[in-house]
Amino acid sequence: MFENLSDKLQNALQKLKGKGKLTEKDIDLAMKEVKMSLLEADVNFKVVKIFINSVKERSLGSEVMESLTPGQQVVKIVHEELVKIMGQGESKLKINSNDITYFMMCGLQGAGKTTATGKLARKLKKDGKRPLLVACDIYRPAAIKQLQVVGASVDVPVFEMGDKTNPVTIAKEAMKHAMKHGHDIVIIDTAGRLHIDDSLMEELVEIKQTVKPDEILLLLDAMTGQDAVKVAETFNQYLDITGVILTKVDGDARGGAALSIRNVVDKPIKFLSVGEKMDQLETFHPDRMASRILGMGDVLSIIEKAQSAIDEKQAMELQKKLKTQSFDLNDFLSQLQQIKNMGPLEEILGMMPGLGGNKKMKDLKIDEKELVFTEAIIQSMTKKERTNPSIINGSRRKRIAAGSGTSVQRVNQLLKQYDEMKKMMKRFSSMEKTMGKKKGFRGMGGMGKLPF
Numbered sequence: 001m002f003e004n005l006s007d008k009l010q011n012a013l014q015k016l017k018g019k020g021k022l023t024e025k026d027i028d029l030a031m032k033e034v035k036m037s038l039l040e041a042d043v044n045f046k047v048v049k050i051f052i053n054s055v056k057e058r059s060l061g062s063e064v065m066e067s068l069t070p071g072q073q074v075v076k077i078v079h080e081e082l083v084k085i086m087g088q089g090e091s092k093l094k095i096n097s098n099d100i101t102y103f104m105m106c107g108l109q110g111a112g113k114t115t116a117t118g119k120l121a122r123k124l125k126k127d128g129k130r131p132l133l134v135a136c137d138i139y140r141p142a143a144i145k146q147l148q149v150v151g152a153s154v155d156v157p158v159f160e161m162g163d164k165t166n167p168v169t170i171a172k173e174a175m176k177h178a179m180k181h182g183h184d185i186v187i188i189d190t191a192g193r194l195h196i197d198d199s200l201m202e203e204l205v206e207i208k209q210t211v212k213p214d215e216i217l218l219l220l221d222a223m224t225g226q227d228a229v230k231v232a233e234t235f236n237q238y239l240d241i242t243g244v245i246l247t248k249v250d251g252d253a254r255g256g257a258a259l260s261i262r263n264v265v266d267k268p269i270k271f272l273s274v275g276e277k278m279d280q281l282e283t284f285h286p287d288r289m290a291s292r293i294l295g296m297g298d299v300l301s302i303i304e305k306a307q308s309a310i311d312e313k314q315a316m317e318l319q320k321k322l323k324t325q326s327f328d329l330n331d332f333l334s335q336l337q338q339i340k341n342m343g344p345l346e347e348i349l350g351m352m353p354g355l356g357g358n359k360k361m362k363d364l365k366i367d368e369k370e371l372v373f374t375e376a377i378i379q380s381m382t383k384k385e386r387t388n389p390s391i392i393n394g395s396r397r398k399r400i401a402a403g404s405g406t407s408v409q410r411v412n413q414l415l416k417q418y419d420e421m422k423k424m425m426k427r428f429s430s431m432e433k434t435m436g437k438k439k440g441f442r443g444m445g446g447m448g449k450l451p452f
Helices: 003-017 024-040 045-059 070-086 113-126 143-153 167-180 198-211 226-239 256-265 286-293 299-309 312-324 329-341 345-350 359-363 369-379 383-387 394-404 408-436 445-449
Strands: 101-107 131-136 185-190 215-221 243-247 269-273 281-283
Touching (some): 003 286, 024 045, 045 070, 070 256, 101 113, 113 131, 113 281, 198 226, 243 256, 369 394
Parallel strands (some): 101 215
Antiparallel strands (some): 269 281
16 A cells, blocks of 8 residues: 555655764755655645654754764654554454444445455454344445345354335344344444435434444545545544544555544544455554554564464474474475465565565565465375375376476476475574573574464
8 A cells, every 4th residue: 555655755764864964954855755755645735744844843853963873763753753643553442341342334335345344243253252244234236135245254144124124223123133142243334325415424323323333433445545534524523433444455545545544533543454355454553554664564463464374283283393304295385375374475575674665575576376386286296295205206296297287397396495495494403402502592493383
C-alpha cells in the first residue's frame, strides 16, 4: 500500500543522513519533498500541514542541531510523528467477558464488507469465541447467500430470515437466537449502498438503537483515498463509529486513507484486510506501519506470522533432528509448506530490517511457483527416497522429473539445495557443541523454530 510513499520519504530523508551538520535550509528542502510525497499519496492536506509543522519544529530544536547524527534524529522524529497521526498503539476490540458481544459492520457497497466480516469471525473463532454472523443486508442481490458461503468457509453459522423481513427485526431475533444457542459474539452484516443516503443511515441508526453494539466497525476501501475519509466522517456523524477496518490494502492504494483517518475523525484503524484469503486480516499497529514506511522493517509482525504458521510440535521435532543431523526431505518439505503459510515471500522480505528500503530487494521478483515445483518434486519421490536422498540415482531422477511434471535439471537443483542446507545445519550443530562448552552460552537450539 505504501510502496511509492515509502520510496519517496526514504529518498528525501536519505539526503539528510549523510550530513554531519544540518542547516535550516537542509531541513526546509527535505520537508518540502516530504510534503509533496504525502500529498501525492492522497493524505488529507490538513493532516499534512500538522505533520510537517510538527516535524520541522522538532527538527530545528537543539536535540537535532547539536546531535552528532542529526540526520538520524530527523528520521526518528518523522517516525514518531507518523505514529502519532496514525494513532498511538494497537486499538483492541471491546469484548464483554460476562455477556454477548455485539459487532455492527457497516460501509458502502463494494468495500469488501461481507468478506471482511467473515475474516473477523474466523479470527474471533480462532481466539476461542463462538461467533454468529447475521445477514441484515436484504437489498443487494445474493447478499445473504454470499454471507452463507463466507460463513461456511470459516465454519461459522449464519442467522438469516430471508430478504422480506425488516433488518431491525432480523437483528432483534438474532439476539434471541444467540442467547438460546450459546453464542458469545454476534457480528451483524448490515446493508451497504453505492452512496450514502438518508434511508441507509436511518436504518443503521435503528439497528444501533436496538442492538446497542459494543463495536461499530466501518469498512473502508483503501483504494478510494480521501473519499474513504469523507465516508468515515459521514458514518461517524450518524453512528459514532468505534473503529475502522481498511480493505484492499494489497491493491494499488496510495496510503492516504490510513494516514488521515485517525486525525480527521479521531477513530482508530483496528484491522487491515491484506488479501483475498480468509486468514488475511491483520491487526493494525501504527508503530510497525511507520517502521515499514521508513524501511526500518517489522520484525514483530514476522514473528507473529511465524508463530501462527508454524506447528510447535513440528518445530520441536525439527530441533531434535537438527541436533542429530537426521534432517531429511520430509522435513525440508514441511518447512517449505510452513513458509508458504506465512504469506507472500516478497511481503515477508519487505518486513526485514534493511530490506524494505533496499532498491535491489524491491527489484527482486520472487516466483512462488518455484515452491510449487519443489513440493511436486518431493511428493513424487518414494518414502525411502525422501528419507535417504543419497539413493536417488540417474534413473530415479528421470522418474521423479516425469512424475512431478518438471525436468531432471530441476530435480538436480533441488537435491543440491538440500545438500547445502544439510551442510549448513551441520555447521550450526558443530558450532553449538563448541560454544556450548563456554560458560554462559545457551546454545542455538532456537534455530529449530525458524521455518527455513
